[in-house]
Amino acid sequence: MLNHAEASEKFIADAERTTWHDETLWFVRSKRDKVSKLLPEWEALREQASSIKDHTLANLGQYLEEFEAKAQKNGIIVHWAKDAQEHNEIVHSIISKHGGKALVKSKSMLTEECHLNEFLTKKGVEVVDTDLGERIVQFRNEVPSHIVLPAIHLKKEDVGETFHEFLGTPKGNKDPQFLTEAARQHLRGYFLGANVAITGVNFAVAETGEFVVCTNEGNADMGAHLAKVHIACMGIEKMIPKRKDLGVFLRLLARSATGQLITTYSSHFAKPREGQEMHIVLVDNGRTRQLARDEFRNSLKCIRCAACFNTCPVYRRSGGHSYHQPVAGPIGSILAPNFDKSANVDLPFASTLCGSCSNVCPVKINIHEQLWFWRQDLMKEGLAPIGKSLSMKGMAFVFSNPTIFRMAGYMGRLVMRFAPFIVNNSFNPWFKQREMPDAPKESFQSWYKNRK
Amino acid sequence: MSSRSEIFGAIKALEKREISHPGDFKSYSATKDPVGDFKNSLSIVGAMCIEVENKKNAEARLSEIYPDLQRYASQDVVANGLDLEAVDVLEIDGMFGVAENGAIWLSDQFLPNRVAPFICQHLVIYVAKSEIVATLHEAYERLDGNYADFGLFLSGPSKTADIEQSLVIGAHGARSLCVVLT
Ligand code: SF4
Numbered sequence: 001m002l003n004h005a006e007a008s009e010k011f012i013a014d015a016e017r018t019t020w021h022d023e024t025l026w027f028v029r030s031k032r033d034k035v036s037k038l039l040p041e042w043e044a045l046r047e048q049a050s051s052i053k054d055h056t057l058a059n060l061g062q063y064l065e066e067f068e069a070k071a072q073k074n075g076i077i078v079h080w081a082k083d084a085q086e087h088n089e090i091v092h093s094i095i096s097k098h099g100g101k102a103l104v105k106s107k108s109m110l111t112e113e114c115h116l117n118e119f120l121t122k123k124g125v126e127v128v129d130t131d132l133g134e135r136i137v138q139f140r141n142e143v144p145s146h147i148v149l150p151a152i153h154l155k156k157e158d159v160g161e162t163f164h165e166f167l168g169t170p171k172g173n174k175d176p177q178f179l180t181e182a183a184r185q186h187l188r189g190y191f192l193g194a195n196v197a198i199t200g201v202n203f204a205v206a207e208t209g210e211f212v213v214c215t216n217e218g219n220a221d222m223g224a225h226l227a228k229v230h231i232a233c234m235g236i237e238k239m240i241p242k243r244k245d246l247g248v249f250l251r252l253l254a255r256s257a258t259g260q261l262i263t264t265y266s267s268h269f270a271k272p273r274e275g276q277e278m279h280i281v282l283v284d285n286g287r288t289r290q291l292a293r294d295e296f297r298n299s300l301k302c303i304r305c306a307a308c309f310n311t312c313p314v315y316r317r318s319g320g321h322s323y324h325q326p327v328a329g330p331i332g333s334i335l336a337p338n339f340d341k342s343a344n345v346d347l348p349f350a351s352t353l354c355g356s357c358s359n360v361c362p363v364k365i366n367i368h369e370q371l372w373f374w375r376q377d378l379m380k381e382g383l384a385p386i387g388k389s390l391s392m393k394g395m396a397f398v399f400s401n402p403t404i405f406r407m408a409g410y411m412g413r414l415v416m417r418f419a420p421f422i423v424n425n426s427f428n429p430w431f432k433q434r435e436m437p438d439a440p441k442e443s444f445q446s447w448y449k450n451r452k
Numbered sequence: 453m454s455s456r457s458e459i460f461g462a463i464k465a466l467e468k469r470e471i472s473h474p475g476d477f478k479s480y481s482a483t484k485d486p487v488g489d490f491k492n493s494l495s496i497v498g499a500m501c502i503e504v505e506n507k508k509n510a511e512a513r514l515s516e517i518y519p520d521l522q523r524y525a526s527q528d529v530v531a532n533g534l535d536l537e538a539v540d541v542l543e544i545d546g547m548f549g550v551a552e553n554g555a556i557w558l559s560d561q562f563l564p565n566r567v568a569p570f571i572c573q574h575l576v577i578y579v580a581k582s583e584i585v586a587t588l589h590e591a592y593e594r595l596d597g598n599y600a601d602f603g604l605f606l607s608g609p610s611k612t613a614d615i616e617q618s619l620v621i622g623a624h625g626a627r628s629l630c631v632v633l634t
Contacts, residue, residue: 024616024617027617028617039481040480040481041479041480041481044477045477048474048477051471051473051474052473052474054471055471055472055473055474058469058470058471059471060463061460061463061464064459064460064463065460074601080454080455080456080459081455082455082458082459086455130624131614132612132614132615132623133612133614136614136615149613149614149617150614151614151615152617154616155616156615156616156618159615159616176615176616176618176620177618177620179615180612180614180615180620180622180623181622184622184623184624187624188624191624192534192537208599210599216610216611216612216623217610217611217612217623217624217625218570218610218623218624218625218626219623219624221566221567221570221604221625222567222570222571222624222625225533225565225566225567225570226533226534226567226571236459241473242473243592243595243596244476244477244589244592244593244596246588246592247477247587247588247589247591247592248477248589250588250605251552251553251587251588258613260497261493261496261497261552261553261554261555261607262553262554262555262588262605262607263607264497264606264607264608264609264610264611264625265570265604265605265606265607265610265625266555266604266605267602267603267604268600268602268603268604269602270599270600270601270602270603271601271602273560273566273601273602274531282459284455284458284459284462288459288462288463289462291462291463291466292462292465292466
C-alpha cells in the first residue's frame with residue numbers, strides 16, 4: 001500500500017486535474033462561507049452543537065439505553081455490534097432470512113468503514129449503491145474519495161466512459177443531465193424490485209427512538225419505503241438527546257457540507273410501516289476506545305459534513321484516495337490511527353496544521369490539535385515515518401545546542417547563496433512545486449547584535 | 453458476554469463526567485416577512501411557487517404547468533407503494549413551511565403512502581400562507597408532541613451534483629416541485 005505522500009504524488013502527476021479538484025472543492029467551501037454568513041447566529045449554533053455533543057458523549061450510555069427502549073417500543077428491532085465483523089454478520093443474517101438476490105443501499109460511511117459491500121458480495125449478495133456518486137465508483141471498482149461527494153475525483157468524461165461500459169450509454173456522451181437520467185432509469189428497476197434496503201443514519205434521537213436520514217437524491221427513501229425490510233446502520237456516536245436538538249444540527253449540516261440551506265430530504269423514521277420490518281444496528285468498532293481517550297474523545301462529535309475536507313489545502317491537492325481510508329481528509333486522519341496505528345502513521349502527518357479544518361467544523365472539533373497529538377503519540381511509540389523521526393531528532397539536537405544552531409544557520413545561508421542547487425533539487429521534497437526563498441545575508445542574531 | 457453488555461460495560465467503566473445539556477437554542481434570526489422569505493428559499497432550492505386564493509383556483513395554473521400529465525390528488529391510503537409508480541403528478545398537503553430553507557413538513561398522516569412524494573415524477577404541495585414558521589427551531593417547536601410514525605422535511609425537487617459538481621434536478625425523487633401557497 002502506498003502511503004499518503006506516495007499516493008499524492010501519483011494524484012498530482014496530472015496537474016490540470018489537480019487544479020480542477022483543488023478549485024472545485026474550494027468553490028464548495030466558499031458556498032459554505034456564503035450561506036453561513038447569512039445566519040447571524042452561526043457561531044452560536046456551532047457552540048450549541050458542540051455543547052450538545054459534549055453532553056451526549058458524557059452521558060452516552062444513558063442515551064443509548066433510552067434510544068433502544070424507545071425504538072423497541074416503536075417496533076424497531078435493535079442489534080448491537082462490537083466490531084465491523086459482527087456488524088456485517090448481523091446484516092447478512094437479516095438478509096438471508098428474507099432472501100432476494102439484490103439489495104439497495106444508500107450512503108453510509110459506517111458500512112464503508114466495515115467493508116460491508118465486500119463481505120456481502122463474497123456471500124453472493126449483490127449490493128447496489130444507489131447514491132449516484134457511489135454507484136459511479138462502485139461500477140469502477142473504486143471507493144468513494146469524499147464522504148459527501150463520492151466521485152469528486154472523476155471528470156464527466158470518466159463517468160461517460162463508465163456508463164457507456166456498464167449502462168450502454170452512447171460512447172462519448174458526457175452530459176451530466178443525460179448521464180444522471182440514465183442512472184435514474186437504471187436504479188429505479190432495483191428500487192422497485194429490492195426486498196431489503198440498507199441506509200445510514202445521520203442522527204438518532206434518544207427521546208423518541210427515531211432516526212433521521214438526509215439525502216438530496218431521495219435514494220434512501222426510495223429504497224426504505226419500498227423494501228419489505230429496512231436495515232439502518234449507525235455508529236453509537238450518532239446519538240442526540242432530544243428532537244428539538246435536531247433543529248440545531250439540521251441547520252448546520254447542509255450549510256457546512258455543500259452550502260445548501262438544508263438537504264432536499266430530511267426523513268424521520270420512527271416506526272416501520274405496516275407489514276415492514278425495520279432493523280437498526282448500533283456499532284461500536286473502536287468508538288468506546290476513542291471515548292476513553294481524553295485528547296481524541298471529541299472526534300466522536302463529527303457529523304460527517306466534510307467541511308474540513310473542502311477547506312484542507314492538503315486534501316484538495318492530494319485527493320481522497322491517497323488517505324487509503326474510507327473516511328479521508330482531516331477527520332479521517334484522526335479516526336484512522338484509532339483503528340490501526342501502524343497502518344495509518346502517515347495520516348496525522350498529511351496536514352500543514354494550518355487549523356482551517358477546526359475553524360469550519362460545525363461541531364467545533366479541535367481537528368488540527370488532534371492531528372498534532374497523534375503525531376506526538378506515534379513518535380513516542382516509535383511508529384512515526386522514519387524520515388520524520390530522523391529529521392525531528394536532528395532538529396531537537398540542533399535546537400537544544402546553541403553553538404550548533406548558529407553553525408547550522410550559517411551553513412544554510414552559505415548554501416542558499418552560493419550553492420542553491422544543493423537544496424533546489426528533487427531530493428528535497430520542499431522544492432517540489434516551490435521555489436526556495438532567497439537566503440538572508442546574515443542571521444537574525446547577528447543583525448540584532450550589530451544594530452545601532 | 454453479549455456485545456451489548458460489552459459496549460455498555462466499556463462506557464460505564466469510564467470516569468463520570470458532568471456536562472449538562474445547554475438547553476434549547478435561543479434563535480434570534482427573526483423574520484418580518486415569513487412568506488416572502490419562504491418564497492425566496494423555494495427559488496434557491498429549485499422549486500416553483502404559485503399563489504392562489506384557494507385550492508380550487510390552482511386548477512388553471514397547474515394545468516398550464518403540467519399540460520398533458522395525469523394528476524393524482526387522492527389522500528386515500530395506497531397499501532402498496534409500487535402502485536404509485538405510474539403517477540405523473542402527485543398533489544399533497546404540507547403541514548407547514550419553514551422560511552429559512554424552503555422545507556415543508558410532510559407526515560404519513562397525510563400521505564397515501566410513505567413512498568408517494570419520492571416515487572411520483574412531479575410533486576405539487578399545498579401550504580397555507582398562515583402556516584410558515586421562521587426557522588427549524590420553530591418548526592420543531594410546532595412538532596412538539598406530534599410524533600409521526602414517519603415524517604420529513606422536504607425542500608425542493610430531488611437533485612444531485614455528483615457528476616463534476618454540475619447540478620442536475622431529478623435524481624431519484626420528483627423531477628419538479630411546485631408549491632401552491634393558499
Ligand atoms: S470533523 Fe467537523 S468539519 Fe470534518 S466532517 Fe466532521 S463535522 Fe464536518
